[in-house]
Amino acid sequence: MVDINNKEEKIIEAAIQVFKEKGIEKTKVSDIVKLAGIAQGTFYLYFPSKLSVMPAIAEVMVKKIMIEVNNEVDENASISVQLTQIVNAIFRFTKEYREVLALIYAGLSTDDNLKKWETIYDAFYSWMSGFLSNAKLKGEIRNSVQPERASKLMIAFIEAVAEQIYLYDAVSNEEEKMQKLELIMFLEHALGIQK
Amino acid sequence: MVDINNKEEKIIEAAIQVFKEKGIEKTKVSDIVKLAGIAQGTFYLYFPSKLSVMPAIAEVMVKKIMIEVNNEVDENASISVQLTQIVNAIFRFTKEYREVLALIYAGLSTDDNLKKWETIYDAFYSWMSGFLSNAKLKGEIRNSVQPERASKLMIAFIEAVAEQIYLYDAVSNEEEKMQKLELIMFLEHALGIQK
Amino acid sequence: MVDINNKEEKIIEAAIQVFKEKGIEKTKVSDIVKLAGIAQGTFYLYFPSKLSVMPAIAEVMVKKIMIEVNNEVDENASISVQLTQIVNAIFRFTKEYREVLALIYAGLSTDDNLKKWETIYDAFYSWMSGFLSNAKLKGEIRNSVQPERASKLMIAFIEAVAEQIYLYDAVSNEEEKMQKLELIMFLEHALGIQK
Amino acid sequence: MVDINNKEEKIIEAAIQVFKEKGIEKTKVSDIVKLAGIAQGTFYLYFPSKLSVMPAIAEVMVKKIMIEVNNEVDENASISVQLTQIVNAIFRFTKEYREVLALIYAGLSTDDNLKKWETIYDAFYSWMSGFLSNAKLKGEIRNSVQPERASKLMIAFIEAVAEQIYLYDAVSNEEEKMQKLELIMFLEHALGIQK
DNA sequence: CATGAATGAGCCTTCATTCAT
DNA sequence: CATGAATGAAGGCTCATTCAT
Helix, strand or coil, X not given: CCXXXXXXXXXXXXXXXXXXXXXXXXXXXXXXXXXXXXXXXXXXXXCCCCHHHHHHHHHHHHHHHHHHHHHHCCCCCCHHHHHHHHHHHHHHHHHHCHXXXXXXXXXXXXXXXXXXXXXXXXXXXXXXHHHHHHHHXXXXXCCCCCHHHHHHXXXXXXXXXXXXXXXXXXXXXXXXXXXXXXXXXXXXXXHCCCC | CCCCCHHHHHHHHHHHHHHHHHXXXXXXXXXXXXXXXXXXXXXXXXXXXXXXXXXXXXXXXXXXXXXXXXXXXXXXXXXXXXXXXXXXXXXXXXXXXXXHHHHHHHHHHHCCCCXXXXXXXXXXXXXXXXXXXXXXXXXXXXXXXXXXXXXXXXXXXXXXXXXXXXXXXXCCHHHHHHHHHHHHHHHHHHHCCCC | CCCCCHHHHHHHHXXXXXXXXXXXXXXXXXXXXXXXXXXXXXXXXXXXXXXXXHHHHHHHHHHHHHHHHHHHCCCCCCHHHHHHHHHHHHHHHHHHHHHHHHHHHHHHHHCCCCCCHHHHHHHHHHHHXXXXXXXXXXXXXXXXXXXXXXXXXXXXXXXXHHHHHHHHCCCCHHHHHHHHHHHHHHHHHHHCCCC | CCCCCHHHHHHHHHHHHHHHHHCCCCCCHHHHHXXXXXXXXXXXXXXXXXXXXXXXXXXXXXXXXHHXXXXXXXXXXXXXXXXXXXXXXXXXXXXXXXHHHHHHHHHHHHCCCCCCHHHHHHHHHHHHHHHHHHHHHCCCCCCCCCHHHHHHHHHHHXXXXXXXXXXXXXXXXXHHHHHHHHHHHHHHHHHCCCC
């Protein structure tokens, strides 16, 4: 009874794995099922098409990043330190899963029915919104910050920079570090954090 | 001099058009050549493969966005107004070409040899960097801003938010406006603009 | 005694139904079992393969047509009237079950081992043969008619015309009626019926 | 310039050949193209799908049968002899191409858009109609025969009996001959031929 | 007897690319 | 330079059948 949806999870994990290695175009369903240890036809019992795994992958990705962030952020640290921790967590995650992330963007825009993206991110937005609300209550950030909207901005911002660095640029470690610092400074000013 | 590379341009424009309408996966070379009004084989006289149009498209896209920005930004306006103008231009452009942009990301990451993205954006980064340097010289933004790096951050940021709104969210006009205002406020604080 | 072979009958009836609606190619075993309200595997407890339902269907079809004919034909009517009744019955039946009939032909010729067609029609041939013998004894049809053979001719003939009208032609009601009259006249002359 | 549509004809001929040998289900497009000596993809330049060859085959079949009939019938012979010749031609043809004929029925009813059957047969109907009109003018058949309609009846009748013998029954040569004679007698009476 | 999840061989079709004209 | 008919490798998907429960 333990492995309800066992196969579905296996497929998703295998898909993430293969996509990371081969890219979306070059990944065959046969690759996925081979790694998942199931038959070709079984795939289609759980997903109607190759691309339809994408939303499921996205969901898993969001869960992963939230775990990452939760683990990294020290609740007792200062807002400034916490901000750095958030950036670190997102950067680490983006670096680890850069290919998959690119795939999700491609896959989601490729497949038709998918404006699910927003829904998928909801949990992360909520978390970030709570983080900002809290900081605002404590007077650690400027009062004009609107948590709901700012949370979306922040996530979009940090991820975009991380992707710029890890997906599109080929940047030295040194430069990577400098960019990250510039980003954090940007965010501190944007949020009106007083150090 | 007029129709030097006439066919090549036709192909690029046709490709942009078809990609906008059908997405990268579903676009066939035959669609492109049909719209370009040339023969199937002719395509391969100008581009070695389907994906190799991507960098060319990207280049055109960057040209387009810079024209857009240059047209929008009033050199005599205040920095704050100019910032809004930049955001407006990028938003308008992203809305118009959202599919193509997604395709470029996907296409560039799909194609193997291409980390050209950076190179392609160089002109835009330079422009933005100049913009920031200038503002810094005039003391309109905080002195700690590092123009080279900040320009990348800003472009990534504004584009990411625009994409979030136009690609992934299905957002009301009202909410779109509010998000844009929040973004501008964010940027003003980030850059330390004094109003 | 009531639901002996209950499931088998359910399968056959469901198969007829689905075949009528979807055609032989597009009918999946899963469609049949769904309509029959049984599990996929159960199908194979009663039939060794998909095509092997065909003879069973054919048998049911023949039973149906004989019921139709028996109900229609008035034993006390004149031979001429009876002939019309036979034609009417076969026409009605063909119209109702045209798709299934086409399927039976296709199915029987598709499946390898089956020249069972003849056997299946035997009962109908016998009935018609008896009908002709009887008429011959009573001197209502020409004496040279050979009942055994003529019965096959008649059935083939009437069915063929009905199929021509209902399967292949898209014919007006008026024309349908005229064709039927021409057919009956044909048969009357062929059998040498004196009116 | 001679081989315009060369490939299309090759495909049709190959399809007829392979269908005759393997049946419709078991025929792969790859079998057809192999025999036609062309590439797999080329098939789809001429036909949109596997089943769409069917109408083309049907057309060829009708042409073939008309050639057969025209060759067999002696214009100067008596109507009775000519009738026998028509039956012989159709029987011979049906025997030769029984599998293909069965396939056409199956194929036409399988594919959707096809009530083309009637159109395809038009030429044959016309020929037979002319044959009957002529005989009627010469007073060789009963005056009440309506050539247009009777031509359809006759073709349906003769073909149906031939198919019954060659497709569905497994009949001895002797019985085959007897059935044919019974059929001719049937037709003679039906048409009111005076010998 | 009944189930239905799992299987996997197999085929149709697509489409980027080539090359003879 | 231009053409577009021809190519054929490649892979997504189906579905009849099986078998452990």
